[in-house]
Amino acid sequence: MLPSSNQHPHLSYAYYPMASQPDRELPSRAKQEETEGDTNAPSKNALKKAAREKDKAEKAAKRQEQEQQQKEQAEATDTSKHLYGPIQSASDRRPTQGFTELVELYDAKEDQEVTVDARIHNARVQSAKLAFLVLREEAHTIQAVVAEGGSNRISRQMVKWCGGINAESIVRATGLVKQPKESVTSTSITNFELHIESIYLISEAAQMLPVQVKDCMRAPPMNEEDSKDEPEMDSQGLPVVSLNARLNNRVLDGRTAANQAIFQLQSGISNLFIEFMNQNHFTWINSSRLAGAATEGGAGVFEIKYFETKAYLTQSPQFFKQMAIAMDMKRVCEIGPVFRAENSNTHRHLTEFTGLDFEMVIKNDYHEVLSFGEKLMLYIIRNLQERAEFKRLTKVVDQIFPGAGDFKLPSEDSAARLTFAEAVKLLNEAGIEAGEFDDLSTPQEKALGRIMREKYSTDFYTIDKYPSAVRPFYTMPDPANPQVSNSYDFFMRGQEIMSGAQRIHDYKQLCERMRANDPPLDPLSEGFRHYTDAFKYGCAPHGGGGLGLNRILQFYLGLPDIRFATMFPRDPGRLAP
Numbered sequence: 001m002l003p004s005s006n007q008h009p010h011l012s013y014a015y016y017p018m019a020s021q022p023d024r025e026l027p028s029r030a031k032q033e034e035t036e037g038d039t040n041a042p043s044k045n046a047l048k049k050a051a052r053e054k055d056k057a058e059k060a061a062k063r064q065e066q067e068q069q070q071k072e073q074a075e076a077t078d079t080s081k082h083l084y085g086p087i088q089s090a091s092d093r094r095p096t097q098g099f100t101e102l103v104e105l106y107d108a109k110e111d112q113e114v115t116v117d118a119r120i121h122n123a124r125v126q127s128a129k130l131a132f133l134v135l136r137e138e139a140h141t142i143q144a145v146v147a148e149g150g151s152n153r154i155s156r157q158m159v160k161w162c163g164g165i166n167a168e169s170i171v172r173a174t175g176l177v178k179q180p181k182e183s184v185t186s187t188s189i190t191n192f193e194l195h196i197e198s199i200y201l202i203s204e205a206a207q208m209l210p211v212q213v214k215d216c217m218r219a220p221p222m223n224e225e226d227s228k229d230e231p232e233m234d235s236q237g238l239p240v241v242s243l244n245a246r247l248n249n250r251v252l253d254g255r256t257a258a259n260q261a262i263f264q265l266q267s268g269i270s271n272l273f274i275e276f277m278n279q280n281h282f283t284w285i286n287s288s289r290l291a292g293a294a295t296e297g298g299a300g301v302f303e304i305k306y307f308e309t310k311a312y313l314t315q316s317p318q319f320f321k322q323m324a325i326a327m328d329m330k331r332v333c334e335i336g337p338v339f340r341a342e343n344s345n346t347h348r349h350l351t352e353f354t355g356l357d358f359e360m361v362i363k364n365d366y367h368e369v370l371s372f373g374e375k376l377m378l379y380i381i382r383n384l385q386e387r388a389e390f391k392r393l394t395k396v397v398d399q400i401f402p403g404a405g406d407f408k409l410p411s412e413d414s415a416a417r418l419t420f421a422e423a424v425k426l427l428n429e430a431g432i433e434a435g436e437f438d439d440l441s442t443p444q445e446k447a448l449g450r451i452m453r454e455k456y457s458t459d460f461y462t463i464d465k466y467p468s469a470v471r472p473f474y475t476m477p478d479p480a481n482p483q484v485s486n487s488y489d490f491f492m493r494g495q496e497i498m499s500g501a502q503r504i505h506d507y508k509q510l511c512e513r514m515r516a517n518d519p520p521l522d523p524l525s526e527g528f529r530h531y532t533d534a535f536k537y538g539c540a541p542h543g544g545g546g547l548g549l550n551r552i553l554q555f556y557l558g559l560p561d562i563r564f565a566t567m568f569p570r571d572p573g574r575l576a577p
Contacts, residue, residue: 079153084161087172087200102140105189108177114194115174117202119255121214125163128156133165134187135173135194139257139396141187143180144173144194152197162196168205168213168252174198188257209252215239216246216253219400222560243561250568250577261396263567266553268390270335272380273356273547280372282331282358287320289313289337293527300341302351313339316546318474319531321359322503325542326534333358338546343572346442347561348495348551352570356552359544366476366486366502367464369543373500374415374462377490377547381409381460384556397557401564404557407493408459416452416461420484423463426451437483439470442495449494459555464488473517474510476502476543490547492555500545507535 042050100114108114121136129148134141146162148154165171175194183190220243221232232240246253253259277284291312294301302313316338324332338355358376362368384390385407398404410416418426427434432447434440440448452461468477468485476486487501504510510532514521523532553565563569568577 078155078157080155080158083198084158087202102137108192112177117172120165120167120169123163123165131159131163139260142189143184143187144196146196166205166207170203172200211241211249211252213252213255216241217256257396258400261393265393272383276376276379277333282333283329285324285332285334287317295527302339302341317357323534326539331360350571354549356547356549362541366543370488373545407556408457410458416456416458419465420463437467446494459493462488462490473513474503476504495555497551498545498547502543505539505541510535
């Protein structure tokens with residue numbers, strides 16, 4: 001503290017602030033980072049850990065080097081390294097004798113050399129000297145043997161590689177056909193096996209698959225709600241893949257022998273339809289699946305955006321077939337998709353299915369059309385039952401879906417036919433109430449199917465003369481009794497596969513029926529005008545029908561769900577894959 005002037009009256013002091021005294025230095029303080037340097041040094045534990053990691057890395061590197069050396073040594077001594085591995089190009093591995101399909105090996109010859117492209121259904125190493133493969137092509141399988149030695153000096157490295165090929169990979173294998181000491185019961189070709197001489201990987205499948213093809217080869221649950229994706233276990237502890245899981249992995253599921261057979265039979269039905277139509281001089285047409293208005297009624301339609309306006313997916317080619325008849329095409333037919341916006345989640349309904357449609361001119365009586373349709377179905381079913389290839393495919397399906405081959409037909413050349421009134425009478429006699437002018441319900445139709453099988457020994461039959469009130473507006477009423485119509489349905493195992501009728505061909509009558517419809521329809525509206533105009537210009541009497549390909553396949557084989565008969569089904573809950 002400086003003395004005050006009062007205390008020292010004779011002394012004077014000069015006061016200088018601290019900042020003005022450059023020669024006076026304050027004591028400095030050490031920088032914090034200098035004092036904290038020792039605290040950042042590694043601890044003893046950290047140093048030990050780093051040393052362990054370094055030692056571990058060095059050992060791993062040394063081990064990898066040793067493995068690489070061993071691999072190089074093994075490759076150097078591998079006597080068959082040119083006989084296996086990833087294929088470089090198809091031309092490099094072209095067989096000298098051409099390719100053979102597995103189906104040809106049922107009748108092969110001993111020591112015949114063949115080259116096949118097939119999938120690995122199963123692969124296992126029996127020992128260092130021996131591996132077994134199961135090769136699969138479509139529904140056909142054969143056992144393949146990879147054994148050390150032989151004329152090609154098969155190496156142990158090749159044996160090991162073959163046993164490690166991922167299931168579902170595609171390979172090209174060349175080998176000699178040999179008769180095994182005992183029949184091979186685990187493959188479709190039981191009397192021969194293939195002794196591998198060379199094998200190359202064409203396409204490698206992933207090691208982990210969402211479902212196994214071999215699991216999909218077992219029968220699915222028959223009474224499932226099918227909301228689960230995960231496989232269930234059967235009584236033996238083996239996975240049972242649900243229908244939903246199968247459909248979600250359709251590419252893998254579709255590789256099973258049963259599915260291969262199902263879709264080959266579906267192709268067969270289409271070809272039989274084509275054969276019969278060509279034999280009877282029908283003209284093939286390809287009608288549009290787009291319409292500017294929702295027309296036919298009875299079932300919902302899908303509305304879509306069409307540039308700046310709306311359009312609708314057609315419910316059937318019905319109007320186009322009739323318009324083709326009005327063009328003087330006497331007999332027309334087509335195969336194509338049919339769309340129904342019905343929120344029906346049943347075992348037999350889809351929102352998209354394949355239709356087999358036909359329409360023809362009537363000369364005298366509409367039963368000409370009904371009889372033609374019956375002959376068509378008898379032609380399809382009898383050929384499915386009698387042709388050797390179809391019989392073989394049906395037996396394959398029967399292994400998974402028992403009863404696939406027990407479809408009944410009468411021995412006569414004509415189909416069982418009854419009127420709607422007679423069908424109602426049969427039901428009533430069996431204690432099942434049915435109305436004379438009410439449409440049949442699904443349970444009533446199934447019950448009638450059982451009656452027809454028991455009483456007439458047939459799973460295919462037709463019902464004629466449906467009540468007019470339950471048929472579309474373009475159906476011709478019976479002139480003798482307008483309460484019933486000149487219409488018919490076809491059934492397999494008690495379930496409908498086709499609806500058909502004679503159509504109204506008179507313009508005035510058609511317009512009257514449309515206006516009397518519930519709800520009323522305007523024949524002059526944009527959605528109907530082009531259709532009704534076809535009859536204004538004159539049109540021959542005609543009739544026809546539309547068959548459901550998926551249902552024919554389902555009910556012929558007795559499949560529990562139509563989705564099994566559809567490669568990529570569409571229903572209210574499914575738009576993929």
